[in-house]
Amino acid sequence: MDFKGFDHPGGPDAGGTRSVKVMIAGGFGTGKTTMVRSVSDIKPLTTEETLTQASADVDHLIGVADKTETTVSLDFGKIGINEKLVLYLFGTPGQERFWFLWNGLFKGALGAVVLVDTRRLASSFRAIEEMERQNVPFVIALNVFPDSKDHPVEEIRDALDISPHTPIVACDARDRASSRDVLVALIRHLKERSAVALEPR
Secondary structure, three states, X not given: OOOXXXXXXXXXXXXXXXXXXXXXEEOOOOOHHHHHHHHOOOOXXXXXXXXXXXXXXXXXXXXXXXXXEEEOOOEEEEEEEEOOEEEEEEEOOOOXXXXXXXXXXXXXXXXXXXXXXXXXXXXXXXXXXXXXXXXXXXEEEEEOOOOOOOOOHHHHHHHHXXXXXXXXXXXXXXXXXXXXXXXXXXXXXXXXHHHHHHOOO
16 A cells, blocks of 8 residues: 555655554444554553442443443554554543543544444444544444344444445454454545545546
């Protein structure tokens, strides 16, 4: 892939490595921390805390009853796509009580992955709304869980009410290669959007 156009401090013609900030977003329990951990080239920074009875009234565990930890601030990782492009990954907290952190996290982001659990589509509505509100390009990554049903992509697109131009890809957030493929799909999407924007009117 040709990654020209992703700027770095030296400018597009100065050579060296280009760095891009990418958000990993989605609802509570959709696999954001898992993806950052699986794909990062470095030991990721995570801010997971144990779920306690005190949070039972605010952290709704419908569909994720086995979940024992939750991100309370952000996850951070880094992956080199090739010798010219490095992605800095910022995973968002999923629970509503931590959404106030999102505004700061999204500053400077070039794009995002929205992880979706097809068993609980509504859990990722808020993340999609935030991408659209902040005008952040994104791809949808359907994280396949053992008991996930196989839905046609267009049914998922209609249910999520997203543009036909927004890519939807299946993934296993536990698998490094699968997670990396999602990030490559995002970069392709960003490049295609840039090319369209530069077309003569």
